[in-house]
Amino acid sequence: MRIPKPDLLSPHSTRPRWHVVDDSNWLATALSWVNQAAEAALTARGNFHLVLAGGVTPETLYRALATQPQDWSRWHIWFGDERCLPRQDPQRNSRMASAAWLDQVGIPEANIHIIPAEHGAPTAAKLYAEQLHDQGTFDLVLLGLGQDGHTASLFPGYEFPNQTDGSATGSSDVMPVFDAPKPPPERVTLSAQRLSDARCVLFLIRGADKREALSAWRQGVNIPAAAIHPDAGVDLLIDTDACPPGELE
Numbered sequence: 001m002r003i004p005k006p007d008l009l010s011p012h013s014t015r016p017r018w019h020v021v022d023d024s025n026w027l028a029t030a031l032s033w034v035n036q037a038a039e040a041a042l043t044a045r046g047n048f049h050l051v052l053a054g055g056v057t058p059e060t061l062y063r064a065l066a067t068q069p070q071d072w073s074r075w076h077i078w079f080g081d082e083r084c085l086p087r088q089d090p091q092r093n094s095r096m097a098s099a100a101w102l103d104q105v106g107i108p109e110a111n112i113h114i115i116p117a118e119h120g121a122p123t124a125a126k127l128y129a130e131q132l133h134d135q136g137t138f139d140l141v142l143l144g145l146g147q148d149g150h151t152a153s154l155f156p157g158y159e160f161p162n163q164t165d166g167s168a169t170g171s172s173d174v175m176p177v178f179d180a181p182k183p184p185p186e187r188v189t190l191s192a193q194r195l196s197d198a199r200c201v202l203f204l205i206r207g208a209d210k211r212e213a214l215s216a217w218r219q220g221v222n223i224p225a226a227a228i229h230p231d232a233g234v235d236l237l238i239d240t241d242a243c244p245p246g247e248l249e
Contacts, residue, residue: 016217016234023206023239030061030204030237034140035068037200041139042074051078051141051195053152054093057206058142062101072106078135080143081153081189082115084124091184092117117188121176124188129174138198141230145205146182149213149223153177153189156224192227201228203236210242 021029034050041048052058077097085092090099094114102112113131117124143151150156158179173194177187195201203225205214214236216223228234 016236018236018238018243020238020240020243020245023241026206026237026239027060027064030202031064031068033202033235033237034061034065034142037140038070038075041199042071045139047074047076049076049078049135049139051080051138051190051198052093052097053080053142053144053204054082054096055144057144057204059096059100061142061204062097066101066104070105073108073111075107076111076113077102077107078113078132078138079115079190080141080151080195081187082117082124083184084117084121084186084188085184087114087118115174115188121178121186121188125174125176128188132173132194136197139200141195141198141201141228143195143201143203143225143228145203145210145213145225145236147209147213148181149216149221149225151203151225151228152195153180153187154192154224154227155181192224192229196228196230198230200232201230201234203234205236205242206239208241210238214238214243 019029038048038050052062079093079097082093083089083091088095090096098112113128115124115128119127145151146155148156155177158177158181173191175189175191177185177189179185180187213223213225217226
């Protein structure tokens with residue numbers, strides 16, 4: 001399949017672009033997508049700012065990235081959300097990404113911007129919002145899709161306080177989550193607004209258990225994933241288990 005260049009995506013596109021790829025080619029396609037976004041960012045601006053997702057599907061991509069030759073010194077890593085657990089807990093997104101990829105390559109420690117979720121949701125949200133204060137538009141945001149339509153730690157049916165007031169418990173960029181429907185209940189997440197401030201947003205979607213959420217999205221159901229609205233629109237990289245051949249016809 002032809003991967004659209006990050007700097008050639010149509011501005012102000014509101015309709016998601018669905019890219020259905022056979023499972024045997026899914027990982028190679030995802031890897032090419034990241035590499036192309038990195039190349040475009042490094043050529044245009046000298047640095048590449050990438051937001052990582054948690055979960056099993058992104059982990060396979062991170063393991064593949066660990067084998068790639070890159071000028072890692074110019075990569076900056078951010079996180080879309082984090083569980084409020086001890087820093088070395090294997091259930092943390094940052095620990096998973098580190099074990100699968102970051103610990104194995106030469107990205108400077110100062111370029112890896114970990115959400116300090118071990119301090120609890122309110123404090124961590126405030127601290128991460130401060131880190132993001134001078135960070136402009138992300139080059140690439142990677143997101144997953146939950147069976148219930150959630151992405152990052154934005155869950156359906158939940159109100160997130162203080163999204164726009166900049167208070168100690170949240171900001172327009174980063175929000176604390178206190179009652180997530182999946183353990184652990186306390187988390188920190190970037191807001192839909194901040195996740196949308198990106199040159200490219202790519203959802204990584206695999207598995208038959210995602211069919212219901214994808215169907216809801218196509219039918220216009222107000223799932224959290226559909227709240228991500230970058231100017232260039234979003235791209236969904238989907239394997240054929242999640243979207244069988246003929247599903248989009």
